[in-house]
Amino acid sequence: MIDKILKSISFVFHPLIMPVLGVIFYFSKSPRFIPQEIIQAKLLSLGILTIILPVLLYFLLKTLGKVKSIYMPTSEERILPLALNCIVVIVILQRILTANQIVELYYFFLGILISTMTCLMLAVFKIKASIHMIGISGVFMFFIALSIHFSININGTLAIMSIITGAVATSRLHANAHTNVELILGFLVGMFPQLILVTYWL
Template sequence: MLKSISYIFHPVFMPLLGVLFYFTKSPRFIPQAVIETKLVSLTILTVVLPLLSILLLKMLGKVNSINLPQAKERILPLIIFSIILLIVIKRIITPYDFIELYYFFVAILASTMSTLMLNILNFKSSIHMMAICGVCMFFIGLSIHFSINILMSLAIIFFIMGAVATSRLSLKAHNYPELLIGCATGVIPQLILIPNWL
């Protein structure tokens, strides 16, 4: 059960979760065709491509497991994901169309780069916590920005955050400092960039 939580709420799914939440809660009129195009593009870039990259790195012997248990194993996947995020920011989500999502992805890039630096220094912060905490901060920002009541959504995401943290600890994938640093690397960039679109 705890292992399945780590897979269900894997970091690669979190950016897409933020985008889905945005499209369902935004009071602006967004054509359905635009929504579908963005979702398909983002699914390919932020979910399919990173997973295929990790599998390819495993086949090439660059990583030992898709779970990336060692800090040094995470460096190449994080570099690849950073490049993917740059493509998203430059080509898929622009500040002219969706300023909230643009800064959401800029913050994700900052979080990813921070985590990359930590891994280069051989500190394995929790990418799971980075991802889910960053999305939670984005949810809070949207609730303020659109003046909407999302208490139920926040309750669910806080429950998920607890479940993910418990899962990572129980599987001995991380210790408490690694979880806390992961949470901080997810929250702080979102918190810093939120004023740009509030």
């Protein structure tokens, strides 16, 4: 039973859904008036680019023999998918979330780009960082920044995010997917870019 729960946590809080989760949270908490049509268009575009497209690219890479498993257990398997993801995020920054539209989301995705590029560079040097932890810690830091930026009390949400972060780390350890060092490294790679970029929009 515990085994199934821990496995499901890795799927439910998969790194692919973290960017969209951050955007949904932003739109739900932002005091600014944003037309519903724009919100729906942004979410649809981001859903296609950050979830559907990476899944399709994974199956293409698997067909071509570039990756063997969705978990990408070796650093070599991570290089091409991470490079492609960097390109996707760059497209998002140039076409969907530009700096002159929604500044908070622009820097959120800029932080995602920096984290992804860092993870890519680590993979080139055969160093693994937990992508699950990169995703959850980046969103966690973004939530904290938004609570300060908009002066809103989301202590309950932050408490839940703390539990989820611990649960994700536990699930990855249980699956023998990462070591403690790789989990900590992933947490820092996801958190620090968001923390540093906060100074540009907070």
